[in-house]
Each structure stands twice: as structure tokens, then as C-alpha cells.
Amino acid sequence: MTAARRQGLRCEEVADELMAVAAGDPIIDLRAQAHVRGCPRCQDELIQYRTLLRSLRRLRTDVLEPAPGLLAEVLAAIGAAGERHAVDSLVTGRRLAYAGGIAAAGAGVAVGVALLAGRSRRHRRGAPVRSAKLAAILPSNRA
Amino acid sequence: MEPGAGDGVTLRSVADDRLSVLLRSARDGDDAAFAELVAATHAETWTLAMRLLGNAEDAADVVQETYIRAYRSLAGFRGDARFTTWLHRITANCAASHRGWRVRHRYDELRPDTTLVDARRDHDPQACLDDDALRAELLAALDRLPTRLRAVVVLRDVYDLPHEAIATELGISVPAAKVRLHRGRRRLRESLAGLGATAHEVSAALDAGLDATERGVA
Numbered sequence: 001m002t003a004a005r006r007q008g009l010r011c012e013e014v015a016d017e018l019m020a021v022a023a024g025d026p027i028i029d030l031r032a033q034a035h036v037r038g039c040p041r042c043q044d045e046l047i048q049y050r051t052l053l054r055s056l057r058r059l060r061t062d063v064l065e066p067a068p069g070l071l072a073e074v075l076a077a078i079g080a081a082g083e084r085h086a087v088d089s090l091v092t093g094r095r096l097a098y099a100g101g102i103a104a105a106g107a108g109v110a111v112g113v114a115l116l117a118g119r120s121r122r123h124r125r126g127a128p129v130r131s132a133k134l135a136a137i138l139p140s141n142r143a
Numbered sequence: 144m145e146p147g148a149g150d151g152v153t154l155r156s157v158a159d160d161r162l163s164v165l166l167r168s169a170r171d172g173d174d175a176a177f178a179e180l181v182a183a184t185h186a187e188t189w190t191l192a193m194r195l196l197g198n199a200e201d202a203a204d205v206v207q208e209t210y211i212r213a214y215r216s217l218a219g220f221r222g223d224a225r226f227t228t229w230l231h232r233i234t235a236n237c238a239a240s241h242r243g244w245r246v247r248h249r250y251d252e253l254r255p256d257t258t259l260v261d262a263r264r265d266h267d268p269q270a271c272l273d274d275d276a277l278r279a280e281l282l283a284a285l286d287r288l289p290t291r292l293r294a295v296v297v298l299r300d301v302y303d304l305p306h307e308a309i310a311t312e313l314g315i316s317v318p319a320a321k322v323r324l325h326r327g328r329r330r331l332r333e334s335l336a337g338l339g340a341t342a343h344e345v346s347a348a349l350d351a352g353l354d355a356t357e358r359g360v361a
Contacts, residue, residue, distance in 0.1 A: 056301050
């Protein structure tokens, strides 16, 4: 009976731990540690994962040659997107200004209507509207 | 520190500084600065798009869409990540929403003889030979992976994006991203014959991995 078998774990049970430890994590399970120390198969698998991850990391420094004309196409697309964005902003800005103008004009009309309505009411009553204070100070027209 | 590694770090720092300056100008509305950013990063973005989608036509669409989105959301980039990492996330998101994501029509672009503009390799000739052989195997194995597995492996193990970022950009849950990563790595390991280890490597890995374990549980 091998040392690994004596620890009571099968290789399949530590397989996930091997991938994790190859990526830099510690093996927390003491039984898994003991198994790996005594199991050549798992040791080999651990090395394979380490080599795989190291090789994958090295791909990071590869830079493939872009398709011909790609940079020009990208810059043209950004230019077009930028133009659209500028036009959109302009249109949005004009819409806002237009809406603001309409709102201001509407408010002006409302104020004007209110003033005219007040004046027509005063004319109908035949007397100027005064506050109580003014009424007390000013001499009455009827006197 | 090895001279090569030091030079690499210095060059990367200089490049990052240059990108930061351009980024600030671009965010202030300088379109020429944004064009320079595109020129400086488009080959890398293209490489990621090719790794994710595997054919030039789809990759070109994704690169274009990536920079248009970046241009439109530049004001929202807070600068708490590297600009290139931000671009990688946008690229992943664009790739996942591209019509080519579900369509499998891969050509020869991922083959080992693909032209490399820049490949910083070890200087040991034997190591380079071994690396080249393994790299060729690895690219072929990546090519055979289903898109959804390959994308997670590429984004996590090649481009070092966090699980959460990968899940967000691909529109999946974090547990789903981890499961895909697990499956993808396992399939790659099983399909690579060149991963055999020497006794020395076994011993070194065990020392490193299990020492970390013992520190972790101490």
C-alpha cells in the first residue's frame, strides 16, 4: 500500500486542489497535502498545471500584427461617431433652447393674460385696487 | 534583477506614463490625443480580440466597437485601473456581444506561425526552443476550446482580469466564470503532451507550493 493510499484520499479528490495550488493558492487540507507529497501522479499533474499557467501568462507579451488598414478604419469610425455625437449634442442643445424659449414665452403670455384680466376686473368695479394700508392713507374719492 | 527584466519594467513604466499623459489630454477633449492612444494600443486590443474570437473579420469589428465605446465613455473612466485593463474589459464585453461569439468559423490566425510584432522571450536558446514547441501546442489547444471556455481562460490566465470583471463583461455569474475556468484549464492540460515535468521541476514546485501551504496554515 502506498503512502498516498494510506492517507485515505484518492487522486480525484485532490484534483481541484492541484489546480488551485498551481495558481498560487495554498493547499489548506492537511490530508490533501500529505496525499500530494506521497503521490507521483498528483505531483506530475501539479507540475503540468504550473507549466500550463506559466505558458499562458507568457502569451500576454505576444502582440499580433493587426489587419492592414485597421488603425485607419478605427480612427475613421471614431471620427464618424464623434461627429454624430457632436450633431446629437447640437440637436439636443437646440431642442433644449427651443423648449426653454417656448416655456419662457408661455410664462410671459400667462403673466400678460393675468395682468389684463386684473385690469379688466378693476375697470368693471370702477375703483382702483388698493391695499388696506393705502386705503387708510389716501383720501377717499368720495369725500 | 536580470537586465532584461529591469529594462522591461522601465519600458512598461515609460509606456504607461505616456498613456497617462495622452489619457488626460483625451479626457479634456483632445481628439488627437485619443487618436494617439488608439495608435499606441490597437495592436494589443487586436491581439486580445483575436484570442477571443479567432478570426480577423470579427476581431476587426470588435476592435472598432471597443474604441468607439471607449471614446464615448472616456469621461467615465476614473483611472482606478490601468487604461489597458479598462480596454481589455471593453474588448471582452464587445466580443461577448458580437455575432461571431456564437458562430464557430475559425481560420488560421491563431497558428504558431502568426506574425508577432513583439515577443519578449527568455534568452536561453534551449528554453526558447522548448517554449516555442509548447507555445505552438498551447495555441492549437486554445483554438480547439469552445469559445465560452477559451474566453475565460484567456481573460484570467493570459490577461489577469479578476473573476468578477470577467463575469461582468461576459454577462455570467462569478461561480459560472470559475467553473468555465476550471474546465478550460483541465481540457488544456489534458490535451497538451508537452507539459511533462522533470524531477527537478517536480521537486521545485512541491517546495514552492507546499511551503506556501504550510505558511498558509501556520
